Amino acid sequence: xxxxxxxxxxxxxxxxxxxxxxxxxxxxxxxxxxxxxxxxxxxxxxxxxxxxxxxxxxxxxxxxxxxxxxxxxxxxxxxxxxxxxxxxxxxxxxxxxxxxxxxxxxxxxxxxxxxxxxxxxxxxxxxxxxxxxxxxxxxxxxxxxxxxxxxxxxxxxxxxxxxxxxxxxxxxxxxxxxxxxxxxxxxxxxxxxxxxxxxxxxxxxxxxxxxxxxxxxxxxxxxxxxxxxxxxxxxxxxxxxxxxxxxx
Numbered sequence: 001x002x003x004x005x006x007x008x009x010x011x012x013x014x015x016x017x018x019x020x021x022x023x024x025x026x027x028x029x030x031x032x033x034x035x036x037x038x039x040x041x042x043x044x045x046x047x048x049x050x051x052x053x054x055x056x057x058x059x060x061x062x063x064x065x066x067x068x069x070x071x072x073x074x075x076x077x078x079x080x081x082x083x084x085x086x087x088x089x090x091x092x093x094x095x096x097x098x099x100x101x102x103x104x105x106x107x108x109x110x111x112x113x114x115x116x117x118x119x120x121x122x123x124x125x126x127x128x129x130x131x132x133x134x135x136x137x138x139x140x141x142x143x144x145x146x147x148x149x150x151x152x153x154x155x156x157x158x159x160x161x162x163x164x165x166x167x168x169x170x171x172x173x174x175x176x177x178x179x180x181x182x183x184x185x186x187x188x189x190x191x192x193x194x195x196x197x198x199x200x201x202x203x204x205x206x207x208x209x210x211x212x213x214x215x216x217x218x219x220x221x222x223x224x225x226x227x228x229x230x231x232x233x234x235x236x237x238x239x240x241x242x243x244x245x246x247x248x
Contacts, residue, residue: 007208009225010048010186011170011233011246013179018171019233019244023064026242027165029192029219030064030075035124035160036138042122044195045077046202046218047188049088050113054180057082060173061185066166069174070095073163076173077118079108079183088116090141090150092125093159099125099135101150107143113186115203117142119196126158140196145203147196170244186225187211189218189237212236 011019032041049061057080065074076091086108090101108114123138124131135158140147170188171179179185187208193216195202201214211221221237222244228234233244 005210007187007223007226009223009228010050010184011224013171013183013185014052015180016178017246017248018169018178019246020172021168021242021244023165023168025165025239026064026168026190026220029190031163031165033162035126036120036122039122039194042120042192042194044117044119044191044193045189046115046117046195048113048115048186048208049079049108050184051079051081051086051108051110052179052181052183053110054183055081055083056180057085058173058177059179059183060169060171060177061088061179061183062188063167063169063173064165065163066094067174073159073161074167074174075163077116078173078177079179081110081180086110088141088143090118090139092120092139093155094161095155097126097156097159097161099139099152099154099158101136101139101141101152103141103143103148103150107148113206115142115144115206117145117195117199117202119194119199121194121196124160126160127156129157132157142196142199142203144206145200147199168242186223187221188224189221191216191218
């Protein structure tokens with residue numbers, strides 16, 4: 001009796017557009033109280049993304065964590081559109097102590113949809129120099145369903161602190177670093193577990209699929225236009241309790 005699943009819309013971000021949500025709702029999904037304790041701190045973030053034409057290096061796609069990014073922890077996924085970079089960048093930790101992972105140059109193309117999955121297994125992420133490779137091994141990045149190798153560089157030897165729920169945003173860091181020139185985001189979903197083994201199912205062959213039919217349903221899932229009423233972007237995950245509001 002329900003309409004068939006369809007994906008007819010995505011959300012456009014132009015210059016100072018950004019979504020804000022109640023970060024506290026995701027504390028038990030993306031947050032942690034100290035260094036990673038194991039699978040209980042694991043998570044997965046998935047989305048479709050179409051880069052705009054801007055060449056800015058620091059375009060924030062997704063951000064969760066503390067407002068004080070210099071000293072406290074956060075998760076930042078951003079797009080670097082400069083020159084031949086055109087890549088995703090994941091930063092985990094604070095500006096002083098963090099892990100940074102870069103997908104290969106030209107792994108994205110202007111005006112072309114790609115699918116990104118980032119997973120974290122919940123393990124420790126700092127702060128011993130001898131364990132830095134283990135810390136990076138906690139994370140995986142998939143583009144179009146295939147795990148990609150990353151170029152890694154870190155400030156100090158990773159991040160061993162907490163990730164606290166002060167900000168939850170799409171398209172903005174703690175202050176600025178917006179997406180530019182008509183970047184588009186669709187089907188943003190978050191799990192409270194490492195879904196690396198299901199990356200190909202989540203990708204769905206490149207077409208948006210009904211994520212509620214997956215073996216593990218995302219806790220939070222924003223359709224980015226389908227079924228939404230401006231300026232509200234509703235949550236369709238199993239929790240279905242985190243509504244984004246568009247700001248511009």
